[in-house]
Amino acid sequence: MKGIFFLMLLFFSFQYVSAQESIKGKIIDKGESKPIENVSVVLLTADSILSKFTRTSETGAFELKDVKNGSYILILTYPKYEVLSKVIEVRDEPVQVNEIALSSQSLLIEEVVISQKIPIRIKGDTIEYDAGSFETEKNAKLEDLFRRLPGMTVSSDGTVTANGKTVSKVLIDGEEFFGYDPKIAIRNVRADAVDKVQVYERKSERAELTGIDDGERIQTVNVVLKEEAKKGIFGNVEGNFGTQELFDAGLFVAKFNQAERFGITGNWNNMGNTGGGGRIRSNNQITGNPEYKSIGGNYENRLFQKRMRFTSNYNYNHNTNETERESYNKELLPDRIQESRGTSSNQTSNRNHSFRAQSNFRIDSVRNLNINLNANFGNGTNSNRSERTTWKDTDFKLNDFEETNQSFSNRSNAGLRLDYRKRLNANGRNINVHFNTNFSNNDSETRVNSTTDFYSGAVLDSTRVINQLRMSDNSNGNIEAQVNLSEQFFNRKLNVTLGYSIENSNRKDRTDAFNASSSTEFNELDSAYSKNESNNVLQNGANLSLNFNTEKWNINVSNNLSNRIQNLGDTYREIDLERSFWQNSLNSNANYKISNSKSMQFSYQNRTTVPSFEQLQPFQPRTNELFQQLGNPNLKRAINNTYNLNYNSFKLLKSSNFNVNTSFNTTHNPIVNMTIIEDNGKRVSTFYNISDKVNWNLNGYAGYSQPVLSNFMVFSPSISSNLSKSFNFLNGELNETNSNTNRLNLGLEKQTLKTVDVEWRAFIGATTQRTSLQPHLNSTNLTTGTNATVNYYLPYKFNVMQVIHYNLTGKTKVYPTAIHQFYMNLELNKKLLKSQDLILSVKAFDIFNTFNNINRSLGGTDYSETQVEILTQYFMVGLKWDFNKNLGKKND
Numbered sequence: 019m020k021g022i023f024f025l026m027l028l029f030f031s032f033q034y035v036s037a038q039e040s041i042k043g044k045i046i047d048k049g050e051s052k053p054i055e056n057v058s059v060v061l062l063t064a065d066s067i068l069s070k071f072t073r074t075s076e077t078g079a080f081e082l083k084d085v086k087n088g089s090y091i092l093i094l095t096y097p098k099y100e101v102l103s104k105v106i107e108v109r110d111e112p113v114q115v116n117e118i119a120l121s122s123q124s125l126l127i128e129e130v131v132i133s134q135k136i137p138i139r140i141k142g143d144t145i146e147y148d149a150g151s152f153e154t155e156k157n158a159k160l161e162d163l164f165r166r167l168p169g170m171t172v173s174s175d176g177t178v179t180a181n182g183k184t185v186s187k188v189l190i191d192g193e194e195f196f197g198y199d200p201k202i203a204i205r206n207v208r209a210d211a212v213d214k215v216q217v218y219e220r221k222s223e224r225a226e227l228t229g230i231d232d233g234e235r236i237q238t239v240n241v242v243l244k245e246e247a248k249k250g251i252f253g254n255v256e257g258n259f260g261t262q263e264l265f266d267a268g269l270f271v272a273k274f275n276q277a278e279r280f281g282i283t284g285n286w287n288n289m290g291n292t293g294g295g296g297r298i299r300s301n302n303q304i305t306g307n308p309e310y311k312s313i314g315g316n317y318e319n320r321l322f323q324k325r326m327r328f329t330s331n332y333n334y335n336h337n338t339n340e341t342e343r344e345s346y347n348k349e350l351l352p353d354r355i356q357e358s359r360g361t362s363s364n365q366t367s368n369r370n371h372s373f374r375a376q377s378n379f380r381i382d383s384v385r386n387l388n389i390n391l392n393a394n395f396g397n398g399t400n401s402n403r404s405e406r407t408t409w410k411d412t413d414f415k416l417n418d419f420e421e422t423n424q425s426f427s428n429r430s431n432a433g434l435r436l437d438y439r440k441r442l443n444a445n446g447r448n449i450n451v452h453f454n455t456n457f458s459n460n461d462s463e464t465r466v467n468s469t470t471d472f473y474s475g476a477v478l479d480s481t482r483v484i485n486q487l488r489m490s491d492n493s494n495g496n497i498e499a500q501v502n503l504s505e506q507f508f509n510r511k512l513n514v515t516l517g518y519s520i521e522n523s524n525r526k527d528r529t530d531a532f533n534a535s536s537s538t539e540f541n542e543l544d545s546a547y548s549k550n551e552s553n554n555v556l557q558n559g560a561n562l563s564l565n566f567n568t569e570k571w572n573i574n575v576s577n578n579l580s581n582r583i584q585n586l587g588d589t590y591r592e593i594d595l596e597r598s599f600w601q602n603s604l605n606s607n608a609n610y611k612i613s614n615s616k617s618m619q620f621s622y623q624n625r626t627t628v629p630s631f632e633q634l635q636p637f638q639p640r641t642n643e644l645f646q647q648l649g650n651p652n653l654k655r656a657i658n659n660t661y662n663l664n665y666n667s668f669k670l671l672k673s674s675n676f677n678v679n680t681s682f683n684t685t686h687n688p689i690v691n692m693t694i695i696e697d698n699g700k701r702v703s704t705f706y707n708i709s710d711k712v713n714w715n716l717n718g719y720a721g722y723s724q725p726v727l728s729n730f731m732v733f734s735p736s737i738s739s740n741l742s743k744s745f746n747f748l749n750g751e752l753n754e755t756n757s758n759t760n761r762l763n764l765g766l767e768k769q770t771l772k773t774v775d776v777e778w779r780a781f782i783g784a785t786t787q788r789t790s791l792q793p794h795l796n797s798t799n800l801t802t803g804t805n806a807t808v809n810y811y812l813p814y815k816f817n818v819m820q821v822i823h824y825n826l827t828g829k830t831k832v833y834p835t836a837i838h839q840f841y842m843n844l845e846l847n848k849k850l851l852k853s854q855d856l857i858l859s860v861k862a863f864d865i866f867n868t869f870n871n872i873n874r875s876l877g878g879t880d881y882s883e884t885q886v887e888i889l890t891q892y893f894m895v896g897l898k899w900d901f902n903k904n905l906g907k908k909n910d
Contacts, residue, residue, distance in 0.1 A: 328375070
């Protein structure tokens with residue numbers, strides 16, 4: 019392995035020092051024949067990517083060093099002078115440019131216009147990337163393009179982050195393509211069909227439709243296709259087969275017209291619900307013995323002379339798995355440390371159908387109607403066996419727990435949403451009517467058999483056996499209506515929206531737990547494990563929203579004041595509760611455009627959180643003998659405050675970008691857990707308001723990206739930090755938990771698509787966890803890791819990709835051993851056919867069989883380790899065909 023890295027280093031060094039020349043010249047004033055100082059000299063590649071930059075000296079001279087062979091565009095700019103461009107060819111020798119004369123604008127007869135691509139633009143709160151400025155490999159997909167964009171990353175499982183925030187929505191021309199799974203778009207839509215990529219924080223769908231800001235923000239990526247890419251057929255077919263009888267087969271086909279889009283996707287594998295036989299970047303750990311089948315379709319069209327936009331999709335999946343798990347847990351209590359160790363095995367099978375349709379209909383020039391329909395239904399089976407033993411201070415056994423259960427369930431859900439908008443006058447006045455309804459039903463049948471042994475010292479004290487049949491039926495109905503009136507003032511710079519909303523929801527939740535009266539009959543109702551609840555919520559609210567827009571500012575302030583009446587009943591427990599709460603939600607957001615390349619956003623939310631039915635209910639049905647949940651009917655609402663600050667900056671001449679995101683959240687009068695753990699390990703939990711304490715959380719992120727080594731590589735460092743404080747009660751004592759995590763991330767990337775591409779990421783961080791209950795166990799542990807992907811482009815259309823991953827989780831006072839995780843994957847592929855659309859590949863995962871699958875987590879007073887049955891080392895042979903007819907190709 020050391021030899022491979024040494025060869026890579028030699029290769030990079032050779033590439034860096036060879037075939038590099040200089041460009042020299044002099045700039046003068048055409049009218050006065052005098053040198054001009056500080057003229058901007060910009061050297062762009064043939065596809066308008068910045069390569070070099072300098073300024074002229076006092077004598078008007080300039081020099082651009084270390085320029086590789088190729089064709090370039092030289093651009094000269096100086097205030098109040100013409101903008102001049104010149105094509106430069108560099109061929110194995112220094113280039114001496116003849117003396118260049120610039121004319122003052124006052125002497126120009128006609129305007130000189132220079133057209134060029136700008137790799138990144140900032141438009142208000144949107145960062146826009148020009149896709150053509152970031153080269154990708156032939157047949158590359160969206161996820162490959164995203165990896166090239168500064169500030170964006172794609173993890174091995176397909177999770178996209180932008181400027182430190184996880185992306186929740188990926189849109190194609192503003193629409194969700196295969197909305198039930200956004201990963202379908204990033205893994206199948208071709209990169210060469212993309213014109214622009216836009217990153218922004220989107221309001222919730224409801225806020226966009228009603229005009230009332232609810233404070234929710236969704237990190238969104240919108241992919242704008244090229245005009246020529248809006249018509250064509252493309253897709254791929256892939257099959258992978260490997261050791262351990264592994265297989266992964268996938269199909270994706272899409273047809274685009276200007277107004278119509280149609281797509282089909284399918285997958286069948288025994289590697290998990292995302293497959294992965296073709297993705298070498300992933301560690302591809304296979305958990306248990308899975309099998310996954312899915313098929314889906316997506317259809318979009320513009321109908322009725324393009325007045326209606328119709329989108330629909332359907333998906334069916336069948337997912338089965340068998341897993342085994344080992345777990346170890348330590349819990350810090352005021353007077354002791356409680357430990358537990360257990361094993362479990364689980365078999366699951368789930369089938370699900372989902373359907374969604376959406377139409378946006380422009381009735382006429384003043385009226386619009388949006389209709390959304392969604393439905394899903396399915397069933398599942400689950401069989402589980404678990405064993406767990408709990409000790410006090412590692413020496414005294416408290417209890418043994420053993421349980422087996424089998425369950426069968428059916429579930430269904432359907433929802434309808436209508437939004438009607440009408441413009442009332444030419445000045446921008448409009449009315450919006452919103453209606454939403456949703457109904458769901460879930461029923462299940464579960465057979466439970468458990469045995470709990472309680473110990474006093476080393477002596478068995480008592481045994482509790484549960485042999486039950488539990489029949490559950492849960493239904494929920496919700497109806498909501500809202501009307502909003504909007505008016506615009508001051509030449510439409512100010513928009514004011516006033517609205518009223520009413521919502522009613524009804525939920526019925528019944529569980530009948532029958533004890534066995536014989537080996538075959540269950541007819542004795544156990545009220546401690548049963549419930550017959552009915553929950554009703556009626557909420558009325560008034561909304562006010564102000565939106566102010568200027569060339570530099572966009573300011574939005576909205577407030578919702580509502581009254582919530584809750585009714586809770588349970589005939590099995592003779593519970594009849596009614597509670598009334600006033601709720602207030604204030605949301606404000608300000609976006610300031612500092613310049614075309616800089617922007618800043620600030621937001622503030624203040625909202626109240628009312629206790630849930632589960633938290634208010636005095637007694638809740640039990641599930642086993644070791645845990646009992648109680649409610650608190652006297653709970654009060656909590657008050658939350660959230661502050662967010664974002665800053666984005668991009669410098670064109672340096673091709674650098676800088677992003678900062680911070681978030682601070684406080685919860686006053688928080689609702690916290692109050693837990694009593696008895697001497698035999700039994701846990702009784704309830705809820706309590708702490709009026710004199712504040713839970714808070716602070717997050718920060720700063721990221722920077724800039725080409726280095728004469729644009730040889732892109733350097734991307736970032737830092738992130740999280741600090742938090744929270745409270746809870748354990749055995750009557752107030753526990754304060756303070757957590758602090760700081761992390762430094764480094765990245766280097768070289769993408770030439772010619773010889774060797776390198777993508778390297780590394781991080782080092784430290785996590786400090788402190789509790790007031792057992793301060794002598796407070797400690798700081800180190801975490802660090804690196805991931806490198808190297809792609810070698812070999813003769814005869816061969817490629818070799820190498821992925822190396824290492825991660826370290828440091829030791830703590832609770833866990834005195836560190837966890838090392840390492841694997842290396844390799845792939846050799848050969849591009850076939852003249853079009854290179856057919857790829858034959860051989861892949862090896864975890865070559866040295868070294869991956870450690872222990873996962874460790876810590877939170878407050880709980881420390882846990884889990885180890886799941888996984889397969890990490892295996893080998894696969896695959897064949898993939900990418901086809902493309904017209905998509906992204908310009909007509910001659």
